[in-house]
Amino acid sequence: MHLYGCQLLTSAAVIGSVVGQGISPSFNAIPGFVAPAVEYRPKFRYWLPDADVDHDILRTDIQDLQEFGAGGLEFLPFYNYGFGGVNDSKMETYAFGKPAFRDVLQIALEATKANGLSIDVALGASQGQGVPSKPLTPGLAVQLVYGKVSVKGGQKFDGALPAADINWNENLGYIHPQEKFGGNRLIGVSAAAIASTNASDDSNVFVALHEKSLVDLTSYVKNGKLTWRAPKDYEEYVLFAHYERYTNQRSCDGVPTDVIANGSWVTDHFSAAGAKLASQFWEKNLLSTQIRQLLKEVGKHTWEDSMEIQASLYWSPGFPDRFKAKRGYNVIKYLPLLFHKSTSFTAAQAPYNTTFYLYGTPDDGQSKYLQDYRLTLNEGYQEYLQTFEDWAESLGLSHSCQVGYNIPLDILADVPIVPTPELESLAFKTPDQMSQFVGPAHLGRRNIISTEIGAVAQGAYSLTIPSLVKLFHDAFAGGVNAMMIHGMTYGGEQLGSTWPGFTPFQYIYTELWSPKQPAWKYMGEAMNYTARNQFVLQQGVAKKDLAFYLYKDPFGISDEYNGTDLRATGFTYEYLSPANFGSKAFKVSNRVYDAAGAGYRALILDQQQFITPEASQKLVEVADAGLPIVVIRSLPSTAIGSKGQDVVTKNISKLKGSKYSNIAFIKSADDLLKTLDKLSVKPRVTTGSAAAKDLYTVWRSDEGSDYLFLFNQGSASTFEITAEVDLGKVPYNLNAWTGQQAAMASFKRSSGKVNFQVSLKQGQTAIIAFTSGKSKTSIVSQSENVIEASYGSDGKEGISVILGDAKEASLTLSNGQTKKIPAASSSDKKNALDIDIGNWNLTLESWVPGPDEAKSASVKKVMKLGTQKILKPWSEIPEAQNLSGVGTYTATFQVPQVPSKDSIAVLQFGPVLNTIRAWVNDKQLPEIDIYDSQVDVSDYLVKGTNTIRVEVASTLFNAVKARVDYVKANGVGPAAPGLYTFADWQKHGLIGPVSIKSLRKVNL
Incomplete structure (x- = not known):
């Protein structure tokens, strides 16, 4: 059951968006699609x-x-x-x-x-x-810095607090530096005993602290001075004074004539x-x-x-009070632990060259105190x-x-x-x-x-x-x-x-x-x-089959799951964090989580360690409600932050110890698919092709319609698609390039599902809409040379098919009838078009600077490059190698016989390097799919001499590359000229081959 409307199946086959322009009526099944609103x-x-x-x-x-x-x-x-x-x-x-x-x-x-x-x-x-x-106005950004000094065990410290070290490791480049003015406000004083010290090859020092030795000394400070004797328990202590100060980071420079002219400061x-x-x-x-x-x-x-x-440590006035109210303890003695790589801008480097962590715990950025800080x-x-x-x-x-x-x-x-x-x-x-x-x-x-x-x-x-x-x-x-x-x-x-x-x-x-x-x-x-x-x-809501539980704080942008195994069978997935998953607003209904929303059919926990108490309780609730759950290796069992470990332990123990038929534990993600199958979890859309690992599907649903978006990231392939569709809905192929909506004539219904095939070239997309409509007789199977099928323009039961070769064809209809289509006659073969269009005349409009190069407008210089017997990129034409602009290609070709009602003529352009527009006999052709550039031109041809004009536009890159030594912005040249000097000339132009071929059309 082919959905022809998306791509070539063979060298002779055409996509439905091409063929449909000639034989398929354009319905308005989905109002608003043709000309979307603003x-x-x-x-x-x-x-x-x-x-x-x-x-x-x-x-x-x-x-x-x-x-x-x-x-x-x-x-x-x-x-x-x-x-x-x-x-x-x-x-x-x-x-x-x-x-x-x-x-x-x-x-x-x-x-x-x-x-x-x-x-x-x-x-x-x-x-x-x-x-x-x-500057220094409340509401502007602040940060935490510290000063420190070593104190021997048993030694008395008596004097001024260590001064703030404001020269920390800023991550500059495209970010404004902090300006070193303004005072420091003391937030707290603490001390801790050193357990060990290790230095890395890059001169960073990692100091382990004894947790029991951490002490808050703030109450002993008077007038900026401290008197304190370090206990004799340990050999050496570090005394910290923590200060809040404005970051003084601009978001925009200015001139100091008045407050507004002086630019903007980060809030x-x-x-x-x-x-x-x-x-x-x-x-x-x-x-x-x-x-x-x-x-x-x-x-x-x-x-x-x-x-x-940027900040040495991201902060806000009143942070200690917020921390104590939310986390239940005073943060002051733990502050040295927070100046960590994981709390820096993009987690690039620790703010100071010394990082403190707790002895006996991994320095992985996930200590309970770092988690509490981030919460x-x-x-x-x-x-x-x-x-x-x-x-x-x-x-x-x-x-x-x-x-x-x-x-x-x-x-x-x-x-x-x-x-x-x-x-x-x-x-x-x-x-x-x-x-x-x-x-x-x-x-x-x-x-x-x-x-x-x-x-x-x-x-x-x-x-x-x-x-x-x-x-x-x-x-x-x-x-x-x-x-x-x-x-x-x-x-x-x-x-x-x-x-x-x-x-x-x-x-x-x-x-x-x-x-x-x-x-x-x-x-x-x-x-x-x-x-x-x-x-x-944007219609309705997005539907997803699977939800992956994911704790990722601090967030780093990286892939979490390869997904090729899931896509190969049609599964879609996305991620939810403990904070999302722990929401009380969403429930399980009929083994589906959040049925009114994404409608997740299973939850996957892939080697996750951390969970909130609320999320652990929700995990028990959804398990009790029957949601299928797959656990890869082990359940998350460590509470995020310092609170709720008892709740987490209780809930996770219940899940581990109980015999839930809807929970499966597996050792490897390699077993995920077969485990989902054992749990009777099926995707809304199944895809039957090894190439489907590169096929992305997106499903949307509103009150009256469902929509399936398909994107083929891999090589050209034909995909067997089976979608769950209500009986009263019929499928339409929506062509996003032309706006055409065509009722599909080749599909099969079975047990609440619709089955069809889609062929897509690499990079190509398709949209199928399922909406209410009259059910008609459809093609449920056909020989391979039937490459397109659509209902006739009269809107009745009649079906038109396109054949990719001259051989006999057969097909079976949903009413049980079998249709035989005889092989093409000798006269049909003789009249078939097979035209290679050549000897192109190329006129190039070259965009170059005008006489005053300080002006931005380009001068368009017309270059007549004459006949091009072989189409090739401008970069391979000596006169056009370094040019940017618009190329106009014209040619003539002979058509001995215009297509009859029994055939169509398809114009193929070859790869589109940037843009393409075309006219045949001075009539502009419909929009062209840049991933499959072919158009049904049956209604554009005349017997005898025909003309074709093709316009293609380039980027401006080649023209800029040719002048990279003098182009300027803001008074200076390109910041990375190598992006131009080391790059090849971009390929632009019409590169073909351009041809017209006939395909047989039969009305059943």
Whole structure:
């Protein structure tokens, strides 16, 4: 039962999206799919250099977004990533928060409204992590530092406390350094005895402390001095003085003429105070009556980027009080243990060259005191997130941010706090990594999960549209359903920049989408394609077969499970943390966990060690309720933090000791599939092919329809698909490239399931919708040369089929009838088209700088390269090797006989390197699937001489590479010129072969 509508099966076969244009009627089974509304369309991060911009150009930029199919923008005042630059002298007028910026924001909002789009607003300059403020203001970020001194056992210490060591190991590069001003506030004094000292090859020292020796000496401090005699029990002690101080880390540079011009400072992200400081700045300086109203009309989110903030130890005023209230003990004597690699920015390195840990325990970052610290820090972060959400709602918006990562937080616990959580393709690179983020969002009923997508460190102007769409596909496979494209640049001039204009990130990262790119005017097809996919992937709720229990705090971005074994049989999965799983809101019903949501059919615990008391209790509850559970090796048996070990031990012992028929213990993940089978756990969609290990499936369900999204990450294959579908629903093939909806005519029903085949090329996708409709006779089996089937245009029972060769064919219908199709007659063979189109005339529009290279606009130089007998990339044509632009290929070909009602003609283009549009006899062809570039042109051909025109656009990379020695942004050249000098010339152009072939069409 083939679903032809997705890909070539043989060299002669065609995908249904191609054939369907000729023989399949376009239904409207899923209203809204053909032309998705703005809310479903991809959006662009829009980089505004600063407030010193041409207002008309800003309006034009936003209009350009609308014209090319975007749904809106994320308005980001870039300010050279917060590092300032050649326009600094004007910051007294144009800094973030100044009246000039407020005016620009209002114009952006007005243009958004005029074009029917939506807008997200960054909370501050650059990444939104700070606001202008007087330094040392409550609500700005603070940290904990310490000073230490050695004291011999039995020795008396009598004097001033050790001074704070503020020269710790900052992780710089793309992050502002801390500025060393301001005082230190004493938080506490402690001491501990040394058990052992070991040094590593990199000069780091690891000191084990005797836990019983830890002591809080704060109450003995008077006027900054301490008198204390170290016990004689141990040979040597360390005396610590712990101080709170402001981080003094900027999020945006400025000039010291006034508070706002002086730039922005990172706010406290671990209490409500930081969010309140930011919101108060907006209320006072930016939220005019007009802007408030416009935000209600077209605003979508307040927004913050991934946290790129540093601290010797992340902290917040009042942290010790919060810690004691939540954890039940005083943290002071344990503070030395918290300055650990695992609590640093990206867990890169310990803040000081000496790390302290408890003697007799592993230094693995999972001591109960480190866990208690992270739990407390995370609670403060959730307060920060909720404060922003409350404020955003008061403005008629909701809050979105890139949740938690880079910082020692439990991201999986935090994701459900944010109405529209966001990740980024630069960090989350695989579907498995994204599934760790997405699972908690689904459980928290967060239907829209966005991603900042398209940032690749391969040199600006180098990302092709197929590469961008591939990133979209990975995100869709990972459960993400809203693309925030990185990004669109301001279209005007920028001081210190040469052609091709304003280029953020100093030419390192992709991509600078705008009319400055040759491919820009050809992006509409990809935007519509993406919008249709997002429309489907935002319907109803996501359904998943399996939930993996995962404790990952601090969160590190890495794959957790390979997944090829599960995908090979059709299983889908995602992850839940103890905080997610421990929720009291969700129950087991009919062996399914959270039936109204993801509907998990089994829980997998893969070599997990830690669990909360609440999650251990939930584990018992779901086991008692009959949820199938597979435990690989052992159950988690260690409480997270210092509380609740007795509860965990009791619950886990019950699960180990009781005879639960729905719990299986296995030694290896290799036995997972057969164990699931023994537990009678089946996927919603089964896939019958060895190649299915690379096939990603996404299932969505709403009140009336189910949707199956398929993405083939592997080589071209045919997949046997069996999906659980209600009897009253019929399958439709939704073509995301063209918008066409075709009722499937080749499928088989059996016991509440629908079976069919899908053929997909590498990188290709398909969408099947199951919705209410009249059941018709369908093909349930056929010979291999039947490669396409669809219902006739009259909407009746008649079926049309496409044959891939001239041989006899047979098929069986659902009403029991068998149909025989005779082999092609000699006249049919004679009239079949087999045309190789050649002798192409190539005209290349080369995009180069104008006479004034300081101007961003390109001059389009027309180059007539003449007849190309053999199609090859421009990089292999001497005159075009280093060019970027638009190529127009024209040719003529002879058609001795136009296709009759018994055949169709398929035009095949070969690989698409970036973009493609085509016209036959001056009539534009439908949108072309860039992963399978062929179109039914039966209705476009005429007898005799025919003309064809193909337009392809390149990136701007080759033109920039040819000028890498002088292009500049912000007054300087590319930060990593090797991304250009060491790279090959990109391949662009029409490379073919281009041909037209006939396929037989038979009406049953």
